[in-house]
Amino acid sequence: MKEIRLMKGNEAIAEGAIRAGCDGYFGYPITPQSEVLEYLMENRPEERTGMFVLQAESEIASIHMVYGGAACGKRVMTSSSSPGISLMQEGISFMAGTELPCLLLNVVRGGPGLGTIQPSQSDYFQAVKGGGHGDYKMIVLAPASVQEMYDFAKLGFELAFKYRIQVMILSDGAIGQMMEKVVLDEQLPRITDEEIKKKYPWATTGKTPDRERNIITSLDLDPVRQEKINIHLQEKFKKIAENEVRLEKLMCDDAEYLFVAYGSSARVCQKAMQLGRDKGIKVGLLRPITLFPFPYEEIKRLSSQVKGIQCVEMSAGQMIEDVKLGANGKVPVEHFGRLGGIIPAPDEVLNVLIKNFIKN
Amino acid sequence: MTEEIIIAGFGGQGVLSMGKILAYAGMMQQKEVSWMPSYGPEMRGGTANVTVILSDERISSPILNKFDTAIILNQQSMDKFENSVKKGGLLIYDPNGITRHPVRNDINIYMVKASDESAKQNFKKGFNMYILGAFLKMKPLISPEYMKIGFEKSLPARHHHLIPQNLDAIERGKEIIEKVHTI
Numbered sequence: 244m245k246e247i248r249l250m251k252g253n254e255a256i257a258e259g260a261i262r263a264g265c266d267g268y269f270g271y272p273i274t275p276q277s278e279v280l281e282y283l284m285e286n287r288p289e290e291r292t293g294m295f296v297l298q299a300e301s302e303i304a305s306i307h308m309v310y311g312g313a314a315c316g317k318r319v320m321t322s323s324s325s326p327g328i329s330l331m332q333e334g335i336s337f338m339a340g341t342e343l344p345c346l347l348l349n350v351v352r353g354g355p356g357l358g359t360i361q362p363s364q365s366d367y368f369q370a371v372k373g374g375g376h377g378d379y380k381m382i383v384l385a386p387a388s389v390q391e392m393y394d395f396a397k398l399g400f401e402l403a404f405k406y407r408i409q410v411m412i413l414s415d416g417a418i419g420q421m422m423e424k425v426v427l428d429e430q431l432p433r434i435t436d437e438e439i440k441k442k443y444p445w446a447t448t449g450k451t452p453d454r455e456r457n458i459i460t461s462l463d464l465d466p467v468r469q470e471k472i473n474i475h476l477q478e479k480f481k482k483i484a485e486n487e488v489r490l491e492k493l494m495c496d497d498a499e500y501l502f503v504a505y506g507s508s509a510r511v512c513q514k515a516m517q518l519g520r521d522k523g524i525k526v527g528l529l530r531p532i533t534l535f536p537f538p539y540e541e542i543k544r545l546s547s548q549v550k551g552i553q554c555v556e557m558s559a560g561q562m563i564e565d566v567k568l569g570a571n572g573k574v575p576v577e578h579f580g581r582l583g584g585i586i587p588a589p590d591e592v593l594n595v596l597i598k599n600f601i602k603n
Numbered sequence: 604m605t606e607e608i609i610i611a612g613f614g615g616q617g618v619l620s621m622g623k624i625l626a627y628a629g630m631m632q633q634k635e636v637s638w639m640p641s642y643g644p645e646m647r648g649g650t651a652n653v654t655v656i657l658s659d660e661r662i663s664s665p666i667l668n669k670f671d672t673a674i675i676l677n678q679q680s681m682d683k684f685e686n687s688v689k690k691g692g693l694l695i696y697d698p699n700g701i702t703r704h705p706v707r708n709d710i711n712i713y714m715v716k717a718s719d720e721s722a723k724q725n726f727k728k729g730f731n732m733y734i735l736g737a738f739l740k741m742k743p744l745i746s747p748e749y750m751k752i753g754f755e756k757s758l759p760a761r762h763h764h765l766i767p768q769n770l771d772a773i774e775r776g777k778e779i780i781e782k783v784h785t786i
Contacts, residue, residue: 249627249636249757275642360642421665422623422638424630507666514664588668 340461361584612676628753736776
């Protein structure tokens with residue numbers, strides 16, 4: 244029988260990273276995600292797997308340590324919350340330019356600025372549309388449970404190395420702080436230096452006589468070559484968009500109305516959906532699990548079935564732009580959100596759906 | 604079966620740990636569970652609350668504004684959560700420090716003098732266990748056997764010698780609960 248534990252989301256992702264064979268974590272504490280670093284320090288992964296854990300002097304230092312570790316072909320990660328992730332954007336853009344794989348966790352809190360420490364989803368644009376400079380995208384995973392916080396550490400590393408891309412887990416204070424049941428996997432071995440040399444010929448593993456130097460840099464001042472690099476990146480993003488869309492649908496088969504929500508908002512909408520079904524309202528839920536790539540096709544398909552789409556986000560309306568692109572004018576799409584760290588209540592969300600689409 | 608519970612009181616009363624033991628015991632009894640604490644500035648300011656859900660099905664929202672049961676341990680929480688109990692639901696409170704008693708007549712209300720009892724038994728740290736026992740008397744969702752397993756799983760081994768005393772407090776809590784109002 245598999246081991247089960249009651250864990251916080253922040254603890255689950257830390258345990259998930261250890262068990263997925265993570266080589267190194269570099270981070271700086273900030274509420275509501277400090278438990279990631281605390282758990283790693285307390286559990287001594289250096290004794291379990293040899294994984295390296297360091298509290299850096301700042302978020303900027305953390306992301307550049309990740310840059311260095313990733314350049315060596317190691318499985319490395321950092322975590323922070325909104326203001327700290329803003330500080331990391333330069334390093335993330337450099338990693339996008341050099342195609343270095345890594346795992347990033349943003350346990351989002353209310354903003355802008357230092358904002359609050361309560362749950363929010365107002366960093367969607369930053370994560371999905373490129374928070375740093377340049378034409379780049381990251382794979383963005385949105386966990387809605389503590390189990391997914393755990394699972395996405397392993398999935399995140401797999402995708403990061405499959406595509407040589409940065410994977411961000413876009414969570415929030417509610418998922419990070421709450422405890423739920425987690426089913427744990429067996430410990431995976433860490434990758435060896437020999438395996439890195441074989442699998443990742445781009446990694447800076449030390450020059451040998453049989454190959455040229457590997458140079459990791461995002462600087463190429465020749466615009467012709469820089470355009471080629473950019474075209475290559477765009478082709479990669481297109482391939483990811485074609486192959487890696489993940490979503491969950493609940494009660495969509497006979498749905499006349501649709502909630503679209505991710506992360507903890509999706510959990511609230513699931514309850515709202517049940518309350519709606521109890522009243523005889525045929526409402527379903529589409530939960531994007533990947534925010535990039537976004538499930539445009541499924542939204543397009545459902546747009547010809549339902550009478551209205553209610554987006555629910557703890558933001559002023561960010562994901563709704565992608566939902567509207569998917570719906571492409573076929574069906575009315577409305578936004579509802581609470582701001583600054585307030586989580587909407589299930590009956591509040593249902594009442595908005597009724598007001599927007601049914602009572603009128 | 605789904606039971607949605609809010610436990611609310613002062614920081615230090617064991618609100619979060621009571622919820623954690625309940626959730627852990629529920630999980631060991633094959634239930635789906637969630638434990639969602641208040642972790643914000645209000646926690647630093649003295650009040651603490653936690654939403655615990657025990658269910659036979661996958662849990663939807665871990666964040667709620669209506670509850671089957673409210674366990675209320677100070678006046679601020681009474682003011683905030685009395686009206687959050689679903690019609691026909693259950694409110695359990697410790698009258699110690701309560702200046703305005705609950706007034707709703709569409710819910711079941713019970714009191715448990717856990718502060719007095721824990722002082723009398725010279726087990727003030729077990730205050731929250733008397734409360735938990737009172738709750739389990741009203742809603743016997745977790746068997747005593749699994750409560751014990753819940754303790755063993757959620758407490759580090761160095762505290763395991765305290766488990767029998769805590770289980771006794773739970774049993775005592777079941778005896779000292781008093782009816783205030785039933786519908």
